[in-house]
Amino acid sequence: MRYRKFIADHLFTGSQLLDGQVLITDEKGRTEAIIPAAEAGDEVQPLSGIITPGFINAHCHLELSHLKDVIAPGTGMIDFLLGVMGRRFVAEEQVLPAIDAAETAMLQNGIVAVGDICNTPHTIPQKQRQRLYYHNFIEATGFVAATAQARFDAAVATWEQFQAAGEAITGRNSIVPHAPYSVSAALFELITGFPGNHLLTMHNQESVAEDEFFRTRQGDFNRLFEALGINISSLPDFRTFGPSDAQIGKSSLQTCLPRFRAGQSLLLVHDVMTSEEDLQFVQQARQALPDCYWCLCPNANLYIGNGLPDVELLRRHGATIALGTDSLASNHQLSILAEINTLRQHYPALPLAELLQWATLNGAKALNIEEQFGSFEKGKTPGVLLLKNDLSEVKRLI
Numbered sequence: 001m002r003y004r005k006f007i008a009d010h011l012f013t014g015s016q017l018l019d020g021q022v023l024i025t026d027e028k029g030r031t032e033a034i035i036p037a038a039e040a041g042d043e044v045q046p047l048s049g050i051i052t053p054g055f056i057n058a059h060c061h062l063e064l065s066h067l068k069d070v071i072a073p074g075t076g077m078i079d080f081l082l083g084v085m086g087r088r089f090v091a092e093e094q095v096l097p098a099i100d101a102a103e104t105a106m107l108q109n110g111i112v113a114v115g116d117i118c119n120t121p122h123t124i125p126q127k128q129r130q131r132l133y134y135h136n137f138i139e140a141t142g143f144v145a146a147t148a149q150a151r152f153d154a155a156v157a158t159w160e161q162f163q164a165a166g167e168a169i170t171g172r173n174s175i176v177p178h179a180p181y182s183v184s185a186a187l188f189e190l191i192t193g194f195p196g197n198h199l200l201t202m203h204n205q206e207s208v209a210e211d212e213f214f215r216t217r218q219g220d221f222n223r224l225f226e227a228l229g230i231n232i233s234s235l236p237d238f239r240t241f242g243p244s245d246a247q248i249g250k251s252s253l254q255t256c257l258p259r260f261r262a263g264q265s266l267l268l269v270h271d272v273m274t275s276e277e278d279l280q281f282v283q284q285a286r287q288a289l290p291d292c293y294w295c296l297c298p299n300a301n302l303y304i305g306n307g308l309p310d311v312e313l314l315r316r317h318g319a320t321i322a323l324g325t326d327s328l329a330s331n332h333q334l335s336i337l338a339e340i341n342t343l344r345q346h347y348p349a350l351p352l353a354e355l356l357q358w359a360t361l362n363g364a365k366a367l368n369i370e371e372q373f374g375s376f377e378k379g380k381t382p383g384v385l386l387l388k389n390d391l392s393e394v395k396r397l398i
């Protein structure tokens with residue numbers, strides 16, 4: 001068998017930055033070994049930069065790729081949500097070329113696997129090409145308990161289309177709630193009880209407005225409900241989707257996390273408003289709660305104008321952090337390297353090895369694909385990237 005041997009200024013394994021080590025793979029990129037340069041023999045390819053496993057984009061909405069440059073930056077959360085809702089359902093002729101271009105960009109940007117939110121089957125033909133690994137999170141939304149069953153049935157119908165879409169897609173699909181403020185307790189119950197629904201995700205504490213609504217029932221979210229024609233105070237089942245009287249004062253995370261089940265795996269996306277009390281709550285009640293992973297999408301937070309999460313706080317509490325791009329509706333590009341560079345700019349003291357682990361091994365763990373992706377361990381095929389010129393460029397080696 002022919003082997004490929006790479007050496008660069010540094011080798012990132014998925015968890016550690018090493019010097020003077022050679023990565024050996026087979027021709028298809030299956031990891032064979034990491035050995036000292038002195039033992040690697042001939043035909044070692046010398047490179048300038050950092051070698052790393054392929055990037056995991058833990059949160060994307062590929063089907064929204066036609067919304068690139070459509071919604072202006074800095075609108076704030078409510079106008080952003082209304083902007084997406086008004087434009088998300090358009091003809092397939094418009095959507096499919098945008099999906100293809102966005103996936104090609106992800107490939108060029110070194111992304112090998114994606115946690116992808118789906119409200120439609122639009123991305124199925126693209127995913128059947130198997131250029132990237134996808135876990136598909138079929139998203140359900142429904143404020144009103146009376147419509148919970150109908151909303152859930154619609155999500156199941158989309159899930160069935162994905163399940164029937166062939167080898168690369170079957171078995172890689174979950175049904176997930178959109179966010180604490182947009183899913184009734186009845187719909188939560190249907191989602192978390194769906195057989196086989198182990199790997200879940202949810203938009204979490206993305207904005208000040210969400211937090212304010214859960215803590216006080218006041219603030220800008222009332223404008224969203226008004227715009228959607230939902231009079232929350234007149235709904236007999238208001239308490240089933242918003243905070244109950246007893247829950248007033250609690251954060252959205254503490255209100256809705258107990259609706260998930262122990263043993264489930266939950267990827268919490270954004271975490272901008274996640275507080276020390278939230279992290280303590282997750283820690284203290286962990287026996288009764290799902291396993292939590294934390295996905296940061298800093299460029300989308302800045303695009304919408306939500307501010308950045310307290311990364312130091314998450315680190316202090318030992319949160320397992322992954323990275324995502326969110327959609328092209330709220331990002332200029334689908335690039336995990338761009339997310340890393342934004343975090344480096346705003347948190348210059350973050351150790352590089354830790355950031356790279358968020359982008360690789362932690363993302364793979366969050367999507368439950370660490371047997372194949374995320375690190376250079378024997379037998380894995382995580383992809384091989386070269387980060388060049390102080391992380392300003394990424395090149396796929398395999």
Ligand SMILES: [Zn+2]
Nearest residue numbers: 061203326327
């Ligand atoms: Zn999102």
